[in-house]
Amino acid sequence: ARLLNGPEASAGGTALVHVQVQLEPSLGPCGVGARLLVVIGFAGKEVARGEGEGPFAVDFEIPGPVSLWSPEDPALYTGLAALCEATEGSCSDVVEFQFGLRWLSMSDPGKLGPSQERELLLNGKLIFQHGVLYQAYWPESLITPPSTDALIDEVQRIKDFGFNLVRVHAAVMPALFYYLCDQAGLLVWQDFPAGDGRALPLWDQARAEVEQRYSNAALDEIVRTDESRAAFWRELQAMVSWLSPFACIVCWVPFNEAWGQAETIETVRWLRSFGGDRWINAASGWNDISDVFPGVDLGDIADVHNYEGPPFERLNGTFVNWPLPFAGKALALGEYGGLGLPMDNHEWSPDNSWAYGVVSRTSVELGEALLSMADRLATLLCESRVSATVYTQWNDIETEVNGLVAYDRLPKVSADVMREFARRAAEAHARCRPGAP
Numbered sequence: 001a002r003l004l005n006g007p008e009a010s011a012g013g014t015a016l017v018h019v020q021v022q023l024e025p026s027l028g029p030c031g032v033g034a035r036l037l038v039v040i041g042f043a044g045k046e047v048a049r050g051e052g053e054g055p056f057a058v059d060f061e062i063p064g065p066v067s068l069w070s071p072e073d074p075a076l077y078t079g080l081a082a083l084c085e086a087t088e089g090s091c092s093d094v095v096e097f098q099f100g101l102r103w104l105s106m107s108d109p110g111k112l113g114p115s116q117e118r119e120l121l122l123n124g125k126l127i128f129q130h131g132v133l134y135q136a137y138w139p140e141s142l143i144t145p146p147s148t149d150a151l152i153d154e155v156q157r158i159k160d161f162g163f164n165l166v167r168v169h170a171a172v173m174p175a176l177f178y179y180l181c182d183q184a185g186l187l188v189w190q191d192f193p194a195g196d197g198r199a200l201p202l203w204d205q206a207r208a209e210v211e212q213r214y215s216n217a218a219l220d221e222i223v224r225t226d227e228s229r230a231a232f233w234r235e236l237q238a239m240v241s242w243l244s245p246f247a248c249i250v251c252w253v254p255f256n257e258a259w260g261q262a263e264t265i266e267t268v269r270w271l272r273s274f275g276g277d278r279w280i281n282a283a284s285g286w287n288d289i290s291d292v293f294p295g296v297d298l299g300d301i302a303d304v305h306n307y308e309g310p311p312f313e314r315l316n317g318t319f320v321n322w323p324l325p326f327a328g329k330a331l332a333l334g335e336y337g338g339l340g341l342p343m344d345n346h347e348w349s350p351d352n353s354w355a356y357g358v359v360s361r362t363s364v365e366l367g368e369a370l371l372s373m374a375d376r377l378a379t380l381l382c383e384s385r386v387s388a389t390v391y392t393q394w395n396d397i398e399t400e401v402n403g404l405v406a407y408d409r410l411p412k413v414s415a416d417v418m419r420e421f422a423r424r425a426a427e428a429h430a431r432c433r434p435g436a437p
Contacts, residue, residue: 001079001245002276004059006103010124012065015101017048020057021081034083037091041078042067055083062101068123069100069247071164074185076100076247100182100247104279106300106330113385115319116327117302120279120387122250128381128429129187129388130422131165132158132404133335136173137397139348139407143171150409155180158394160415161404162422167334167390170194170256172239181248189251189281189390190243192236194259197222199287220289221262232260236267237274244276252278257285257305264289268299284334288324301387302326303334307356315376319384330387333380337373337391338402341366346406348398355402356392367417374421378428385433389425 002018009015019038036052040062050060067075076098082091107119107126119126138146145151155177158166165187168177172193181188199222200206210219224232236254243249252271255261264282271280282299283289290298304322306312312321319331340355341363347353360366380386396403404418405411 001077001099001101003101003103006105007124009064009066009101010068010103014064015062015066016059017062017101018057018059019050019079019081019099021055023055034085037082037084039080042075047077051084066101069102069182069185070122071127071185071187074100074183076182097245098179098182099245102247102250104250104277109328112328113331115331115384117319117331117385118328119385120300120330126433127164127387128426129165129332130163130425131167131187131189131388131390132161132163133169133390133393134158134166134171135169135393135395135397136171137395137407145174145177148176151176152180154409155184155186157405157411157415159184159186161418162415163418165189165388165390166394167191167253169393172243175242178243178246178248182246186248187250188246188248189253189388190239190249191253191256191284192239194256195232196224196228196260196262199258199261220287220292221264222258222260224260224262229262232262236270240271240275250278251281251301253281253284253303255283255287258283258287261287264298265293265296268297272297279330281332281334284332286324288326290325290329294325300330301332302329303332305335306333307336307338307392309356315373316379316383318380319386331384333377333386333389335390335392336377338393339366339369339373340402341412342401343396343406343410343412346396346408346410347401348396348407352399353401354399357402359401363412367413370413370417370421371424374424377425381425381428382432386429 003009004016004018021036034055036055036058038050038058039046040048048060048062050058052058069075079097080094082094084091103123105121107121136143140146167189169191170193199220252275254267268280268282279301280299281301281303284303285305288302304318306315306318308314312318338356340359342353358369360369393403395405396407404413
């Protein structure tokens with residue numbers, strides 16, 4: 001389901017909703033001329049119904065004020081969809097579904113931040129997206145969750161740790177995961193799993209040498225083979241089509257740290273047309289090519305990864321010192337943190353373990369390091385209008401021990417510590433902002 005009039009619905013007015021279905025190639029029990037009928041319920045009562053002119057889509061109105069989906073109130077509507085015969089009026093092939101209504105937008109371009117940045121809005125309101133990187137690996141089953149209960153517990157614990165956002169990184173989860181995020185009120189930024197080669201960072205010495213020798217070298221994107229290009233577009237379209245029904249998915253992330261990054265402009269253009277009005281984070285990390293193509297739509301977000309090593313050394317100053325343009329975009333700290341703690345008897349490969357950040361020796365020490373980082377993050381949030389931050393990461397994966405839980409999901413710190421982390425970040429985000437946009 002898609003909300004067509006976000007500003008009006010967010011202001012308490014009637015919601016205009018579009019529902020589209022996919023049908024099997026065979027007509028099945030329904031003949032030519034069948035129409036799509038939907039009946040919508042909320043809190044046990046029917047609130048709307050509509051009938052389309054054909055079998056594929058229908059528009060209908062829900063009288064206001066409507067309940068909009070958010071992390072604080074993940075309101076979900078229920079629906080019945082049926083194919084009805086044009087002549088007899090009988091309906092068959094009935095399915096039930098759930099959906100959330102929410103409006104994604106950006107702040108007024110006339111109210112820019114200190115670096116000309118805009119901010120991300122949910123249902124017309126500022127929202128600080130406090131997120132965690134989620135790579136979704138499990139020691140016993142790799143990228144397949146070991147059980148339904150394990151996935152239910154995972155989503156609930158992420159929310160209990162104070163996060164309202166999860167960035168699904170280099171993976172596509174089972175439908176149950178997104179269904180649970182819809183129910184829990186957990187925002188999702190969805191990566192497209194990277195493939196093929198990688199464009200070199202701006203500060204890479206090898207890149208500098210090539211650019212010095214060849215002044216016209218185009219190194220911001222890779223060049224895919226025909227086979228690789230066909231696979232990318234086929235799989236991107238399949239992922240977006242499959243995941244579009246979920247309200248929790250609010251942002252598409254087609255490229256991460258330049259892995260497989262090609263045809264960025266064309267990718268953003270396609271996601272604008274078919275991505276369901278979601279935000280687009282075209283290049284998470286550092287390979288934003290807006291400097292090469294000024295004035296061209298390259299997404300809504302300027303996303304930087306900062307593990308407090310070179311070239312940053314600290315969190316504050318991240319966007320003040322960032323050399324690429326981001327005027328008119330929202331700011332995201334797409335990856336940071338990476339504080340480590342190896343857990344005896346809970347490591348995949350103890351001899352090869354590593355972390356992006358400082359490695360602690362005890363849970364208490366890690367908790368102290370996390371809260372110290374929360375204070376440094378608060379300084380950044382008061383320096384720039386950052387819409388989203390994503391901590392690396394939820395769980396250890398094989399040699400990486402920078403998870404908040406071990407590979408087998410043993411917690412390294414308490415939920416109380418992480419909720420205090422979230423409180424300090426949210427307080428700084430609210431304190432250092434002007435009034436509502």
